[in-house]
Amino acid sequence: MADLRVALGTLALRNPVLAAAGTFGYGLEFARAVRLARLGALVTKTLTRHPRAGHPPPRLVETPSGMLNAVGLQNVGLEAFLRDKLPALRRHDVPVIASILSESPDELAEMAQALDRADGASAIELNLSCPNIHDRSGLRAQGSGQGPQPPAPSLQRVSMVAQDPEATFRMVQAACQRTRKPVLAKLSPDVTDLAPIAQAAERAGASALTVGNTFVGMSLDPATRRSRLGTLTGGLSGPAIRPLAVYRVWYTARSVGIPVIGVGGVVRASDALELLLAGAAAIGVGTAHFSDPRAALRVLEGIERYLDRHRIGSVRELRGAINETETAGG
Ligand SMILES: Cc1cc2nc3c(=O)[nH]c(=O)nc-3n(C[C@H](O)[C@H](O)[C@H](O)COP(=O)(O)O)c2cc1C
Numbered sequence: 001m002a003d004l005r006v007a008l009g010t011l012a013l014r015n016p017v018l019a020a021a022g023t024f025g026y027g028l029e030f031a032r033a034v035r036l037a038r039l040g041a042l043v044t045k046t047l048t049r050h051p052r053a054g055h056p057p058p059r060l061v062e063t064p065s066g067m068l069n070a071v072g073l074q075n076v077g078l079e080a081f082l083r084d085k086l087p088a089l090r091r092h093d094v095p096v097i098a099s100i101l102s103e104s105p106d107e108l109a110e111m112a113q114a115l116d117r118a119d120g121a122s123a124i125e126l127n128l129s130c131p132n133i134h135d136r137s138g139l140r141a142q143g144s145g146q147g148p149q150p151p152a153p154s155l156q157r158v159s160m161v162a163q164d165p166e167a168t169f170r171m172v173q174a175a176c177q178r179t180r181k182p183v184l185a186k187l188s189p190d191v192t193d194l195a196p197i198a199q200a201a202e203r204a205g206a207s208a209l210t211v212g213n214t215f216v217g218m219s220l221d222p223a224t225r226r227s228r229l230g231t232l233t234g235g236l237s238g239p240a241i242r243p244l245a246v247y248r249v250w251y252t253a254r255s256v257g258i259p260v261i262g263v264g265g266v267v268r269a270s271d272a273l274e275l276l277l278a279g280a281a282a283i284g285v286g287t288a289h290f291s292d293p294r295a296a297l298r299v300l301e302g303i304e305r306y307l308d309r310h311r312i313g314s315v316r317e318l319r320g321a322i323n324e325t326e327t328a329g330g
Helices: 078-090 105-117 165-176 194-203 239-253 269-278 295-309
Strands: 006-008 011-013 017-019 041-043 060-063 066-069 096-100 121-127 183-187 208-211 215-217 234-237 260-263 282-285
Touching (some): 078 105, 096 105, 105 121, 105 165, 165 183, 208 239, 239 260, 260 269, 269 295
Parallel strands (some): 041 096
Antiparallel strands (some): 066 234, 215 234
């Protein structure tokens, strides 16, 4: 049997297959169908300081080879997660990576500190790249959730921290200063150049980068002339984005010294192998869980078979092992 262990900074994982944020609940929902202890790690639904109800339905729309979602960060809030979910997760012997989001560096730092003290959270992933924040309640330290919120502008550019190197630096630094646990920065693939953003996260102390989140997209129904989602825009995921993710992982992995977790369109083991060859140290499975709760384990089993078939001693040998000799294209 090949050696499957990988390390993301000081976070040692028994294998490189993660369940990606927001597609695996808090893990507990999947515990009947999936032996959680087989996973390299599970990343929780992104948590905010206060609970959030999320966006109005419909929240999911099928697209060619993909899915557009506008869940809008529905979550129980950090406090309830620490009280109700984390103790139950501890019984499953799986590294838990808590995904968190705030728009304020101070609040993000407080959340990181709370997780630093929490027994059972192995690492923290900063969601710096959510394309689905239209309702900003529950995200700020002040006025969080209480009182009237300003109306959302009818036309707004979807903006994310991870579109800006300086904002990325500030957020990652704020979190890293308040925890000794590994901090992963989840970046948006939806930028012109990932290198300066990835390098900012690295300089600020991130142990690894997750590349990446969904791409911003829209789907309109000509019959109603409305969005097929409850909001105007959503995030595109699934096989439709895989080649885009493979390129971005390849590009980012050579821009930084820290490990990259490749996420985007993984359904089968061969998809995961593409990301590893492109330079990922580990990979995340997301949308595939909506059709198969065992998707991550299936991917893991396929990687194991590939390593054995090719007599490769360690999965780490695959990282960045792309043969870059170009074949003449048509
Ligand atoms: C329904 C849904 C909800 C998601 N929620 C989150 C989330 O809460 N936090 C986060 O960082 N990413 C979230 N994502 C993004 C995924 O973790 C992943 O980065 C993205 O979907 C690309 O991977 P995939 O093509 O394998 O799904 C969500 C994706 C989907 C489809």
